[in-house]
Amino acid sequence: MKNAYESLLGGKQGAIGLLVLAVLILVVFPLALDSFRLSMVGKYLTYAFVAVGLVLCWGYGGILSLGQGIFFGLGGYCMAMFLKLEASDPESTKIQSTPGIPDFMDWNQITELPMMWQPFHSFSFTLLAVLAVPTLLALVIGIAMFKRRVGDVYFSIVTQAIAAILTILIIGQQGLTGGVNGITDLRTLNGWDIRDDSSKLILYFVNAALLIGCVLLGRFVLTSKLGRLLMAMRDKEERVRFSGYDVASFKIFVFCLAAAFSAIGGAMFALQVGFMSPSFVGIVPSIEMVIFAAVGGRMSLLGAVYGTLLVSFGKTYFSESFPELWLYLMGGLFIVVVMYFPNGLAGLWESHGRKWLSRFALGNKVFGQSVVKARVMSPVKVATPQPSRELETTP
Amino acid sequence: MDVSLSEFGAIAIMQGFNGLSVFCVLLLMALGLAIIFGQMGVINMAHGEFLTVGAYTTYVISSLTLQYFPAMQPYYFFFAIIAAFVIAGALGWLVESLMISKLYHRPLDTLLATWGLSLVMQQAFRSIFGAREVGAEMPAWIMGSWAPSEAIDIPRNGLFVMGLTLLCTVTIFLMLYRSRWGLQVRATMQNRVMSRAVGINTKKVDRMTFALGCGVAGVAGAAFTTIGSTGPTAGSLYIVDTFLTVVFGGAASLVGTIASAFSIAQAQSLMEFFLSGSMAKVLTLSAVILILMVRPQGLFSSKVRK
Helix, strand or coil: CHHHHHHHHCHHHHHHHHHHHHHHHHHHHHHHCCHHHHHHHHHHHHHHHHHHHHHHHHHHCCCCCCCHHHHHHHHHHHHHHHHHHHHCCCCCCCCCCCCCCCHHHHHCCCCCCCHHHHHHHCHHHHHHHHHHHHHHHHHHHHHHHHCCCCCHHHHHHHHHHHHHHHHHHHHHCHHHHCHHHCECCCCEECCEECCCHHHHHHHHHHHHHHHHHHHHHHHHHHHCHHHHHHHHHHHCHHHHHHCCCCHHHHHHHHHHHHHHHHHHHHHHHHHHHCCECHHHCCHHHHHHHHHHHHHHCCCCHHHHHHHHHHHHHHHHHHHHHCHHHHHHHHHHHHHHHHHHCCCHHHHHHHHHHHHHHHHHHCCCHHHHHHHHHHHHHCCCCCCCCCCCHHHCCCC | CCCCHHHHHHHHHHHHHHHHHHHHHHHHHHHHHHHHHHHHCCCCCCHHHHHHHHHHHHHHHHHHHHHHCHHHHHHHHHHHHHHHHHHHHHHHHHHHHHCHHHCCCCHHHHHHHHHHHHHHHHHHHHHHHCCCCECCCCCCCCCCEECCCCCCCEEHHHHHHHHHHHHHHHHHHHHHHHCHHHHHHHHHHHCHHHHHHCCCCHHHHHHHHHHHHHHHHHHHHHHHHCCCCECCCCCHHHHHHHHHHHHHHCCCCHHHHHHHHHHHHHHHHHHHHHCCHHHHHHHHHHHHHHHHHHCCCCCCCCCCCC
8 A cells, every 4th residue: 555655646745746636627627617618628638648648758768759749649530530430320421422431531532431440430449449559659660769779869850750741641641531621520429429518528527537547657657667767768878778678678668658648648639629630640739749748847747737738728828819929939938948947847846836835834844855856856967968979879 | 655755755854853853952951951960960940940041031132132223133143042041040150159059968958949949930930021922033044944855844943953052062062071170070079078179169160060051051941932932831841851861861971961862852753753742752751761760870871989
């Protein structure tokens, strides 16, 4: 019991942090926001899955993937394909020249449901595919890149290129994927209408619970020996390798885990928002998700959730009110965070917020402890300049 | 198909030329990145925006000439190229001193910060020049085409870009491999501490290298205006292609960059003849990634003992 408390919740401080987040998204938001704003928060929380995954693989593992949108998108598309098939039963599509197939296929003169779509009639297959397809892709990419000891910068560029390829492919194959509009007009899940307010509320809670589950799982991984190895690898990869660990396998694992988290987020996105389109797959959304994690704090699972909420709120607010300013703000925020606050909000909280809070509430006793804790977590490499090491792979 | 042999030959020549001009644009864009990323190891995600800076500079100069010195119109393009180089280079110098120089020991963070920069620059273009695409007024001698025989029709702007690319490549090659400055650059990139010890001002070398790379991107942007119109996001569309080109060629190898730009461009324009444009692009990029998986160091890599 004690063990589970330590590893899942991360001790007292971790438990309090998690509790605050859980109360915020499970109680405060549903009570305080109207259904429109709440579904917006629900949408943002689906991005938080990706950010949490990025904390694992980027913050701790040192693997910056610029293609998390791939996995978010694949998860979302798997779910959307199932929902679309359900929405296009022969009865409701009888005005088409071929009833029973999704409307965009009909517009593209396709007369028969393609092979790729067939298995998505089954809900259990879809659930499996949501997790398996992105994770397997991550496994393939991971094996190909990490077993060959591709450097981290190269990895970022290749993942970005894969995101670009996937977007072009989805947009190009209009008959199969709905093209640039994506898969729209999703209505029911096994006969249950997902569009009315009550079902949206239920989906919001499912989403929030899954997110907290992912955070817990992330905590579990990070507090285990694997988490320590990840950090060791990030800071001195060669030394870990020489100690006899198979560095590539750990990297592959954490990359796959992050991909699976993103896929869950994507599937929940399709369920909550009711469509899926290539604009959530490509380079720009992928980097935006990195921003979420960077602003929230690349070393903090909870910080990533707050970062996602904050940046997304900011984006919605500013792009509604001052569309001109938004990109300046977003770009500027990103430059400032990366250059001056590499640990994001969570880092600021560790260094200032907690100090302030403990002085406020508990006196100066706890204060010394938290500083020590912050130092143990010390995230950003203060590496000595190593000019071209990052660029070369071991011959 | 009742295509005679000579017609087929003409098509092949024109398609081959098409591939060559794609190659030139790609190479011109990749050259700047080959200096910044290949030599310095800085991942500049805003590289595409420096290209856009060059394109907009050309546009502004063309409008100014048209308004104030219409007689100069046929020759303005040469000034535009120089101005594009200077302005983009100066901007790069500024960016290096304010931003990049603080991030050399954190390469992944450079990537993120420069991406933020690219967002800011894109919005700045939009605020200044509007969201609509603009086109520079081209002098008459660039437009039109050259027809050596009846069936063959080669656009002159393609030839011009080709000449410019050749000039840039040769200049950069000479600067990097035949000049004292190039020696300093290569020394700094190989061993920064040692270079400093033998008296090279590595900070200055970094700044100049980055500025040069950005300047070359500006020239690419100027060349770009002869082919297409310029919008705020014109440069960012090519950033992935250019990065892949440099990575595929093998960073730190100028010959590799040329070879990879050539093979990527030819593969793409060849496949475009048979498939749709998007599929050709998908296949080319996938092939590049697959080859990179087998040979992560790229086509040409300098042998480094670690």
